Amino acid sequence: EVQLLESGGGLAQPGESLRLSCAASGFTLSIYAMSWVRQAPGKGLEWVSTISGSGGEIYYADSVKGRFTISRDNSKNTLYLQMNSLRADDAAVYYCARDDCGARCYIRFDHWGQGTLVTVSS
Amino acid sequence: SYVLSQPPSVSVAPGQTARMTCEGNNIGSKSVHWYQQKPGQAPVLVVYDDSDRPSGIPERFSGSNSGNTATLTISRVEAGDEADYYCQVWDSRGYLFVFGAGTKVTVL
Numbered sequence: 001e002v003q004l005l006e007s008g009g010g011l012a013q014p015g016e017s018l019r020l021s022c023a024a025s026g027f028t029l030s031i032y033a034m035s036w037v038r039q040a041p042g043k044g045l046e047w048v049s050t051i052s053g054s055g056g057e058i059y060y061a062d063s064v065k066g067r068f069t070i071s072r073d074n075s076k077n078t079l080y081l082q083m084n085s086l087r088a089d090d091a092a093v094y095y096c097a098r099d100d101c102g103a104r105c106y107i108r109f110d111h112w113g114q115g116t117l118v119t120v121s122s
Numbered sequence: 123s124y125v126l127s128q129p130p131s132v133s134v135a136p137g138q139t140a141r142m143t144c145e146g147n148n149i150g151s152k153s154v155h156w157y158q159q160k161p162g163q164a165p166v167l168v169v170y171d172d173s174d175r176p177s178g179i180p181e182r183f184s185g186s187n188s189g190n191t192a193t194l195t196i197s198r199v200e201a202g203d204e205a206d207y208y209c210q211v212w213d214s215r216g217y218l219f220v221f222g223a224g225t226k227v228t229v230l
Binding site: 037046050095107108114115 | 153155157159163164165166167170171176206208210212217218219220221222223224
């Protein structure tokens, strides 16, 4: 059974950093591209970042470019999101999601984690 | 960047048919995917590649895509179908995923 379990969310002050993790199980992480998608309270889904199976291709939404870094450790079956210079509008539930297209193919998300809440407030 | 437009809400009586649209420039040339999200839960893929259903999704869920409009149809609506529904595409020009703002389906 495919499972994605996010962790690392919490309360941060504006300008601080957080690192999110997503532990994957039930499948071989390296053969899938993975993404982070966020959802601010009461708002819709917003794509944040995507990384290919090997980590060689990385894409970011303009809203986080230069502040967030996506990475993966396939040997540990874990996806990461390093979030620096956090702003109030980064507050959201952050989901990791698997793209079932393949390692270097980007189409859709067939499995999602339950999400981890990030709060940014002074 | 590519924009997807969805109506904010759709209301439907039990047993009737709910239809919701997702509009985008020449969206018919793209593969459209639909997600269902119930309160407090993660999104679930209900239709992919315009009209295919993942295993476990009832046949009541169907999709179509042509021109500038993609449509998700839920037949014989049940109370359990009440949720937010999001359309999504991959923008291969900008190398980014795009979501619509979502449609809230209310079962009367």
